[in-house]
Amino acid sequence: MPASYAYLGPEGTFTEVALRTLPETATRELIPYVSVQSALDAVRAGEAEAAFVPIENSVEGGITTTLDELVAGAPLMIYREVLLSITFALLVRPGTKLSDIKTVSAHPAAQPQVRNWLKKNLPDARWESAASNADAARLVQEGQYDAAFAGEFAAARYGLEALETGIHDAENAQTRFVLVGRPARPAAPTGADKTSVVLWQRDDHPGGLRDLLGEFATRGINLMLLQSRPTGAGIGNYCFCIDAEGHISDRRVAETLMGLKRICLEVRFLGSYPRADIGVEDVRAPRQGTSDEEFVAASDWVARCQDGRF
Amino acid sequence: MPASYAYLGPEGTFTEVALRTLPETATRELIPYVSVQSALDAVRAGEAEAAFVPIENSVEGGITTTLDELVAGAPLMIYREVLLSITFALLVRPGTKLSDIKTVSAHPAAQPQVRNWLKKNLPDARWESAASNADAARLVQEGQYDAAFAGEFAAARYGLEALETGIHDAENAQTRFVLVGRPARPAAPTGADKTSVVLWQRDDHPGGLRDLLGEFATRGINLMLLQSRPTGAGIGNYCFCIDAEGHISDRRVAETLMGLKRICLEVRFLGSYPRADIGVEDVRAPRQGTSDEEFVAASDWVARCQDGRF
Known part of the structure; x- marks a missing residue:
């Protein structure tokens, strides 16, 4: 297999x-x-x-x-x-003109990304949600709807043609x-990495979330995503999905995770992996005082002090 | 009118x-x-x-x-x-038995709340999404589907009966x-109030969000909701919808909003309004040092100092 x-x-x-x-x-x-x-x-x-x-x-x-x-x-x-x-193509059966289109279909997630285009170009077309954009293309092929929003690559598979391409309401979608x-053991750091965790607060008090974020800020770590998700224990009960710069093998990231482990009810490590948005050459240097070398030097210094060798 | x-x-x-x-x-x-x-x-x-x-x-x-x-x-x-x-009833045409049900329908948002019930009681039923739970009930009335998940109150309107009530996967849904x-001018405080705002960060740096939350924590204000929403400027660009304890006429809330206004790119005030979750008798007293009286006394004291009357 x-x-x-x-x-x-x-x-x-x-x-x-x-x-x-x-x-x-x-x-x-x-x-x-x-x-x-x-x-x-x-x-x-x-x-x-x-x-x-x-x-x-x-x-x-x-x-x-x-x-x-x-x-x-x-x-x-x-x-x-x-x-x-993500940009959409408007896929139709060969020969269909824009003025022929009475119904359009796509996955509901596509709707906010094509709404303005529709209002401008097909204000009277009726929206029909499909299970996926590919499914919408299939339903156009079968004649159930007149047009589908999907990737241009889907045209060939369903015998359709793209009447328009590059449709996207928001720039940089x-x-x-x-x-x-x-x-498993995370892959070695590339130098441009990201670490994902889920955090559950121990209790709810003023500054509770600020304290969690302080663990990152104290080590100069920027956040890329903070998304609250309900814990299922009723309105107002949330855990936090966080993406942060760096790799768990970086000292500043490892120490942040240790700090979170100490103060959170629960921490779930979701992995350290290469960033897709920027390469190593564009990664900011760690903030002064948060590089691996500085962590090691500081740790050595405390050990020497504890040993009376300062 | x-x-x-x-x-x-x-x-x-x-x-x-x-x-x-x-x-x-x-x-x-x-x-x-x-x-x-x-x-x-x-x-x-x-x-x-x-x-x-x-x-x-x-x-x-x-x-x-x-x-x-x-x-x-x-x-x-x-x-x-x-x-x-929120608890759901399973609505059917009068006379329908559980074993007759081949298709069930509801708004997609209902699905995660009835999934376990379905798996246990109707493992073979096909799910068909509807535009709303009421619409699902209407489609059952018209014979298109066998059963709908909706509020029990919808049964009478659509000539259906509730085969089962109180369906909810999560407790306290x-x-x-x-x-x-x-x-407009917000209604006067009731003593158990909530304030909603949207915050846009001025720039993205380690500790940026922690600093925003610090404005609340510094004044002893607990958060009830923090939901990040994309700004539309690409992956990783978020604003924050926040619900916090208190009313904009409370000194600690007003001062928090002023602090946010100073450090944020933009603050949108969404209102101060009575809490539905608890009454005045269950509201925690403001943390030591954050009551209106203490704010006034502190402000008076600084004014006296500035005046040389300390």
Whole structure:
């Protein structure tokens, strides 16, 4: 049996396109699953080596289905991330003109990204939600709807043509995907890395969250995502999904995690992995006093003091 | 023309039930709108006095459609909040038995709240999403689906019967709704109040968010909601929707807002309004040193010092 990657299907969506940018997919079987939950369950059950799912979107924010799956259940770990720019094509059956279009379809997540375009170009078209953008393309092929918003790459698969391409209401619309596997030793740092954790506060008091964030700030670590998610214990009860700069093998990150472990009710480590947004050459140097060398020198100094050798 | 309240329709949903708990609805015309956006637009356009929409849910967290509408566009203000416990009834045509049910329908937001119940009681039933729970009930009435998850109150309206009631996967599942109007002087404090704001950071640096939260913590103010929302400027760019204890007429809240105004790029005040979760008798006293009297006394003391009368 070849090693396989599960991914959020069906075939022909942005998720598959993003997944195929990873070189290792050439030697893996790629298996579409109907939901984020089922793809991650395949990993938990050992049926797939890893699962590839969307986790954040510059229009909609954190993708809560994915975050909630990582927050609960058997621990999983993020191995890789991929950023994909999202622009839509308007796919139609060959020969269809813009003025012929009475119904348009796509996944509901596409709607906020094409709303202004629709208002301007097809103000009277009726919106019909589909299970995925690829499914919308299939329904256009079958004649149920007149047009679908999907990736341009989906046109060929469904015998459609792109009447318009590059449709996106928001500039820089991107989706972030992650490759998730079972817990293992994180890959070595690349120099441009990110660490993800979930934090549960010990109790709720003024400054509680400020104190958690202070653990990062004290070590000069910038946050890239802070998304609150309900714990299920009623309104106002939240845990926090956090992405921070750096790798767990960096001293400043390791010490931050130790600080969080001391003050939180629970900390779930979700992995350290290479950043997809910038390369090593664009990473800021650690803030003065937070480099590995400075941590080591400070630790040595305290040891010498404790030893009476100052 | 009577004063009217817009609300997220259709009729016969939890939103309408929550809205009708407000005494002032007796003298208002209540008009259902097809979306949160259209209901709030009616307020902005002056067609409705206020709009009533869901904003937070103990299973799904902040309701992003509503938050994004309050964050952008012409300013609106929250006047009231309502908490409603959410449990579902399984509505069927009279005479239908559990074993007859092949398809079930509801709004997608209901799915995570009934998933476990379905797995246990109707493992083979096919899920069909509907535009609302009330719409699902209507489709059951028309024979398109076999059963709908909706509020028990919807049964009578659609000639259905409740085969089961009190269905809820999560204990204490609640939804929070808000009554939103155009900016005006907030109602006087009740002693158990909440203040909502949106914060945009001036720049992104380690400790930036910690500094914002420090403005609250320094004045002993507890947070009840912190939800990040994308600014639309690409992955990693977020503003923060925050609910905090207290009323803008409390000195500690007013001073916190002034602090935020100084250090943030932008602060949007979304209102101070009575808390629905607890009454005045259950509100914690302000932390030592943060009561109005202590603020006044401290301010007087500094004035005397400046005046050489210490």
